[in-house]
Amino acid sequence: MFNDGHYSADKPKVKAVLHLATFLWVAILTTQIGTWSAAHAIPLQSAGLSVSLSPNPKWRAVHVLVDDCACSRAVAEHLAYRGPQPGWVEEVWILNSAGHLAVPGLPTTLLTPARAQAAGITGGPRLLLFNPDGTLAWSGGYSPRKPRGTANLADLSVMRAVSIGQLPAPVPVFGCPRVNPNLSEL
Helix, strand or coil: CEECCEECCCHHHHHHHHHHHHHHHHHHHHHHHHHHHHHHHCCCCCCCCCCECCCCCCEEEEEEEECCCHHHHHHHHHHHHHCCCCCEEEEEEEECCCCCCCCCCCCEEEECHHHHHHHCCCCECEEEEECCCCEEEEEECCCCCCCCCCCCCCHHHHHHHHHCCCCCCCCCCCCECCCCCCCCCC
């Protein structure tokens, strides 16, 4: 049983248990990270939006952002940097607000889970563009690929095209696919 002060008969068992534990730890970690990453790599559903606003003489852009979402943070930084656009009324709707996300210079509305669900909004960041009569003119994402920083965001070109009567190509919505129904109404 003892061989130079070690349990020689137990060494293979201990090694096997350590290998199994390491394998399981790596498998669980990989699965969890993959799940988090996949949620941001697959576009969110865009069907079923039921949103309209009261008439306004100007075009309106609503930037739907999700608190604690890296993609939404990138869009928020972009919006803060570029500021409100002439000829447009812009505002930010924040889902799942824990108070971490803000866009200086743009009015902000905290969107409750119930209101988001009723409007068909499943997550963000999402860009909603409204005609002056208050009807939804265009809805989509900010980039044809998952946003990596603010370099490839297409909101300004889409806003310009919609305001002159062109229908831009669809832009998928990448980001956080969640509306947390467990948050209290705001």
